[in-house]
Amino acid sequence: MSRIDDQLLSRLPLADINRVTFYKRDELTADLICCDVIIAEATWSFHEEVAGWDLLLNHLQKLPQFRLDWYEAVSQPPFAVSKIVAFCR
Known part of the structure; x- marks a missing residue:
């Protein structure tokens, strides 16, 4: 996925979202904040x-x-495994 725009967001209707999970990946010199959005049986992954x-x-x-408060919860401490469910239906 190269970009998030209104067309893509229209495929993620709020009423259909079951779970939103934020986590970070250790990219050696920095952490990459990621997000998984689950709708039905599909998982949409973003960073x-x-x-x-x-x-x-x-x-x-x-x-x-x-x-x-998801960002504060997932970003600290640096380079440590961290995962937070920001929304769950």
């Missing part, structure tokens, strides 16, 4: 270096009881 990442975050934050 912070994809153009439009901010559009995805704005979209997901509209989910009821979405954990707005």
Whole structure:
């Protein structure tokens, strides 16, 4: 996936999202923040270096009881395994 845009977000309707999980991958010199969005049996995977990442975050934050503290929870400590479910239906 090269970019996140409105067309892609239309394929991720909020009412259909079952789970949103953020995690990080150790990329040797830096951590890469990633996100999996689960709809039915499909998993959509994204990471912070994809153009439009901010559009995805704005979209997901509209989910009821979405954990707005997900970034702080997943980013610390650096280079340690970290995973957080920010939304679960």
